[in-house]
Amino acid sequence: MKRSLFFAxxxxxxxxxxxxxxxxxxxxxxxxxxxxxxxxxxxPESAIAISATKESLTLVLSKGKGEKGPFFVFRNGQKKGPFxxxxxxxxxxxxxxxxxxxxxxxxxxxxxxxxxLPPDAIPSTEGDESSGQTIIFKGKTFGPYLSVFAVMATxxxxxxxxxxxxxxxxxxxxxxxxxxxxxxxxxxxxxxxxGKNAVVAxxxxxxxxxxxxxxxxxxxxYNAEMxxxxxxxxxxxxxxxxxxxxxxxxxxxxxxxxxxxxxxxxYMNGTPTLTLKIEPFSPCDFYPSADGKRYAFFTLENLVFxxxxxxxFPLSIIPFQEGxxxxxxxxxxxxxxxxxxxxxxx
Amino acid sequence: MTRRWHRSVWPLIGVLLFxxxxxxxxxxxxxxxxxxxxxxxxxxxxxxxxxxxxxxRLPPQETRxxxxxxxPEIIRFKALEDKVQVRALKVLYVxxxxxxxxxxxxxxxxxxxxxxxxxRDYNRLFSxxxxxxxxxxxxxxxxxxxxxxxxxxxxxxxxxxxxYLRLLMMVMDxxxxxxxxxxxxxxLRFYATAYNSGYASGEKAVRKRMGIRRFHIQWLFAKxxxxxxxxxxxxxxxxxxxxxxx
Numbered sequence: 001m002k003r004s005l006f007f008a009x010x011x012x013x014x015x016x017x018x019x020x021x022x023x024x025x026x027x028x029x030x031x032x033x034x035x036x037x038x039x040x041x042x043x044p045e046s047a048i049a050i051s052a053t054k055e056s057l058t059l060v061l062s063k064g065k066g067e068k069g070p071f072f073v074f075r076n077g078q079k080k081g082p083f084x085x086x087x088x089x090x091x092x093x094x095x096x097x098x099x100x101x102x103x104x105x106x107x108x109x110x111x112x113x114x115x116x117l118p119p120d121a122i123p124s125t126e127g128d129e130s131s132g133q134t135i136i137f138k139g140k141t142f143g144p145y146l147s148v149f150a151v152m153a154t155x156x157x158x159x160x161x162x163x164x165x166x167x168x169x170x171x172x173x174x175x176x177x178x179x180x181x182x183x184x185x186x187x188x189x190x191x192x193x194x195g196k197n198a199v200v201a202x203x204x205x206x207x208x209x210x211x212x213x214x215x216x217x218x219x220x221x222y223n224a225e226m227x228x229x230x231x232x233x234x235x236x237x238x239x240x241x242x243x244x245x246x247x248x249x250x251x252x253x254x255x256x257x258x259x260x261x262x263x264x265x266x267y268m269n270g271t272p273t274l275t276l277k278i279e280p281f282s283p284c285d286f287y288p289s290a291d292g293k294r295y296a297f298f299t300l301e302n303l304v305f306x307x308x309x310x311x312x313f314p315l316s317i318i319p320f321q322e323g324x325x326x327x328x329x330x331x332x333x334x335x336x337x338x339x340x341x342x343x344x345x346x
Numbered sequence: 347m348t349r350r351w352h353r354s355v356w357p358l359i360g361v362l363l364f365x366x367x368x369x370x371x372x373x374x375x376x377x378x379x380x381x382x383x384x385x386x387x388x389x390x391x392x393x394x395x396x397x398x399x400x401x402x403r404l405p406p407q408e409t410r411x412x413x414x415x416x417x418p419e420i421i422r423f424k425a426l427e428d429k430v431q432v433r434a435l436k437v438l439y440v441x442x443x444x445x446x447x448x449x450x451x452x453x454x455x456x457x458x459x460x461x462x463x464x465x466r467d468y469n470r471l472f473s474x475x476x477x478x479x480x481x482x483x484x485x486x487x488x489x490x491x492x493x494x495x496x497x498x499x500x501x502x503x504x505x506x507x508x509x510y511l512r513l514l515m516m517v518m519d520x521x522x523x524x525x526x527x528x529x530x531x532x533x534l535r536f537y538a539t540a541y542n543s544g545y546a547s548g549e550k551a552v553r554k555r556m557g558i559r560r561f562h563i564q565w566l567f568a569k570x571x572x573x574x575x576x577x578x579x580x581x582x583x584x585x586x587x588x589x590x591x592x
Contacts, residue, residue, distance in 0.1 A: 044566050045450050048434045087567065106433045298433070300440045300495050313441040315434040336442055 025307060027344035032057050033074050035337040039063050042071065042086075049093065050339075052331050054320040057341060060093045074339075106316055108298075109283040110251040112155045112191050121157030135162055137175050146208075149185045154195030161189050161198040161234065168209045172200055174234050182232045184211070190249060192256040198234040199258045201249045205230060205241075231260055231270070239270040250283040254319050255326075259288065268292030274306075287319050289326040289346040296328050296346050303330055311342060319346075377580045380572075381421050384563065388420035389581075391453065401505070402512045407530065412515050414582035415538045418561055418574050419455035425563040440495045451501040456510055461497050463546050464513050471520045480516065482509065518545060525549065531579055538578035 035041070042049035042060040049060035059074040063082070071089035072081030083089035114122070123137040125148045132144030135151060137160040145164035153160040160175045163186050172189070173179045183205035190199045204225035206214060214222040228241035231249055240246075242262045249260035260267050261281065266274040266288075273292035285298040294306045296317075303314040314330040321327070325345045332340050378385045392398065392413060399409050438446035439458050447458040465485035468477075477484055486493060500506040518537060527533035540552045542561065556575055562568030 043435065043446070043449070045448070047432065047565055048438070050434060090566070300436055300498060301491070313437050315437055333438065333441070336445075 025309065025344065027311065027342040030341050030343075031338055032077075032331075032341050033059065033079075033339045035061070035339070036063075039072070041333075042089075048315075049090075050316055050331060051094075052316045052318050052329060052341070054318060054322075054329065057331065057339070058093050059339065060089050107284040108252050108287050108317070108319065110191075110193050110253045110255075112152065112195075114153065114155070117153055117155065117157050121153055121160075123151045123153050123160045123162065125151060133164075135160070135164075140175070142173065142175070150187070150189050150200075152189040152191055152198070154191055156195060159195055161191060163189060163200060165208055168207050170202075170207070172198065172232060172234055174198065178234050180232060180234055180236045183230055184208075190251055190258070192251050192258065193254060194256050197251075197256060197258065199249060199251075200232050201246070201260070202230045202232065204228055229262075233258070237270060239267070247281065248283055252283070252286070252288055252319070254321065255288065255290065257290075257292065259283070259292070266292070287317065287326075287328060287346065290321060290324075294326075294346045303328070305344075305346065314342075375572075375576065375580070377421075377572075377577050378584075381425075381563065384421050384424045387424040388417060391420055391424070392417070395504075398504075398508045398511075401508045402515065404512070404515055408515060410582060410585070411530065411534050411537060412511055414534055414578040414585075415514075415541045416454040416511055417581040418538070418542070418572075418577040419450075420453050421577070422450075422455055422561075422563045423453045426565055436498045440491055440498060443489060443494060451498070452507050453504060454507045454511060456501055456507055458494070458497060458501065461501055461510060464510055464517060465497075467517045467521075467546070468513050471517060482513070514541060514545070521545070522549060531582070534578055534582055535575040538575040542574040 039061050040063075042062045049058075051058050056076055057074070061072040061074060061079075061081075062068075063070050063072070069084055069086060069089070070082035071084075071086055072079055073083070073089055073093045074080075075093055080092055081089065083092065120138050123135050125133055125135055127133045127144060132146065133148045134141050134143035134145070135148060136142075137153070138157070142162070143164070145166045146168070147165045149163040149165065149170070151160065151162045162173050163182065164171055164173060165185070170182050170185055171179055172182050172186075182200055182202055184202045185208070186200035186202050188200070192198070204211070205228065206222075206225055211222070214225070227244050229243070229246040230238060230240035231242075232238050239260075245263035247261040247263075249258065251258050257269050261276065261283075264275050264277060265272055266276050268288070268291075271292075274295070276295075278286070278297055287296040287298075289295060296306070296319075297304045298314060298317060302310040302312055303317065304310050311330070311332075313332055315333060316331040318329045319326060320329070327343060327345055329341060329343045332342065334340050381388075399413060402409050402412050404412060432449050432451060435446060435449040436451075439449070444459075447462070450457055466487075468482070469484045469487065472480070486496075500510075515537075518540065522536070522540075525536070527536065535556055536552060539556045543552070543555045543558075545552070557573065559571040559573045561572045561574040561577065562570065
């Protein structure tokens with residue numbers, strides 16, 4: 001009797017622990033570099049020169065006061081320097097513009113970099129509402145439209161998306177020919193990291209002229225409509241209406257699925273996946289797994305995983321896909337001198 | 347006769363010179379051109395957030411000065427907001443404190459060092475009655491990770507940035523209220539320089555820094571530096587009655 005009880009207990013414990021082992025819950029820790037006496041990571045007013053990718057970690061180090069140097073660069077496991085000029089150190093640290101992005105933006109909410117676009121791939125809007133507005137992208141003219149609400153190009157310059165009013169109907173249009181009716185003017189267009197998908201969130205489903213009419217004639221009906229949110233994709237999918245609890249919609253870095261949050265309910269590609277209890281919530285701090293069922297979340301003090309484990313003071317966080325899992329790599333400064341990299345699956 | 351001539355001509359000279367004093371030309375450079383769209387965005391931000399002016403709870407003229415004091419920082423924030431994210435710096439400040447406190451946050455580009463100083467000065471310079479009247483409780487003192495985290499969260503909150511700006515004006519009045527300024531523009535120059543370069547260093551040091559060009563809107567490798575107070579004065583001069591438009 002005692003023996004069977006013991007076996008039953010052991011089985012329960014093993015079963016309870018299995019998911020933890022399967023997800024590789026213990027992070028791999030690696031000491032990358034220890035700051036020498038008098039050495040610090042370069043810290044100008046609006047950034048700190050520490051950046052990581054899936055493969056590497058780059059640091060710009062200063063041994064002088066502030067931006068005076070001498071400077072050293074730690075990259076691909078090697079330290080180079082001294083550099084007397086900061087420009088030389090930065091060039092050695094970040095040979096291409098793409099590589100330095102991590103020191104500027106460390107955020108899970110994907111934002112396409114419009115600064116990298118070639119000049120002909122920067123969409124421009126011409127004309128006004130009296131003559132009609134056109135959009136010029138890579139030498140091709142789109143329109144004229146009654147008005148242009150939002151324009152966004154993919155960072156590789158291959159596509160542009162725009163939301164326009166055409167004959168009192170609002171459309172989300174892609175330069176590759178896709179065109180979908182959306183109910184009302186969106187504030188912004190969100191693009192997937194691969195540039196193939198675009199999503200908008202619209203308030204209400206009134207056309208521009210209906211809106212003007214209802215404001216004056218039926219303000220209550222207008223207000224009720226303005227409390228509704230709809231989500232549209234460039235491929236013609238529509239989700240909603242959602243109510244006043246609709247919080248945000250976004251793409252996460254390295255993930256081409258789109259997410260939105262209505263109250264505490266997280267949706268991935270329009271399907272409910274998780275109930276979140278994170279206050280305050282910011283998509284910038286939220287790192288979802290590929291299936292949208294697990295996550296890691298950044299706070300000022302910890303990186304918190306959905307299994308409840310917390311890791312203190314993450315500086316730079318890099319999500320990536322490996323072996324069918326979403327991995328998180330993060331950098332920490334321990335003992336005020338040790339640059340340590342951790343990695344685990346979400 | 348001569349005296350009468352004087353009496354009659356001075357108002358005329360005053361009327362003729364007044365536009366020059368308030369004119370953007372007084373600051374010599376046209377910052378709407380130099381900063382382009384970012385200047386316009388900063389103006390739009392203040393127009394769309396008229397609650398900031400109201401929340402300062404200052405007399406109209408002081409409100410104009412306060413908004414002009416932070417205006418160049420709003421330009422800088424607009425220039426950098428899409429590119430730069432100071433999350434790692436916030437983490438290091440919460441983790442280790444003062445050594446990592448020299449970075450700028452939010453629309454008014456306030457630094458943790460500034461917030462620490464203002465909190466200390468508010469606690470020590472204002473009586474319990476004054477604090478009650480101001481409806482701002484004294485700040486918890488000490489230096490712990492928890493307090494630093496709370497400070498960073500305050501700096502991340504625009505309503506708190508407006509409150510810190512109000513506290514700056516109150517503290518400046520306590521520290522420098524007895525100084526006489528030739529004009530509101532001179533007062534603005536002093537306040538703007540103090541805000542940008544450290545108000546606690548004393549009158550002499552602030553005055554010494556008033557002509558220095560150290561303001562820029564790049565994250566690194568700035569090619570051109572501007573005089574912070576000039577930008578404030580330029581904005582102020584173009585918006586002689588900003589409160590009317592708000």
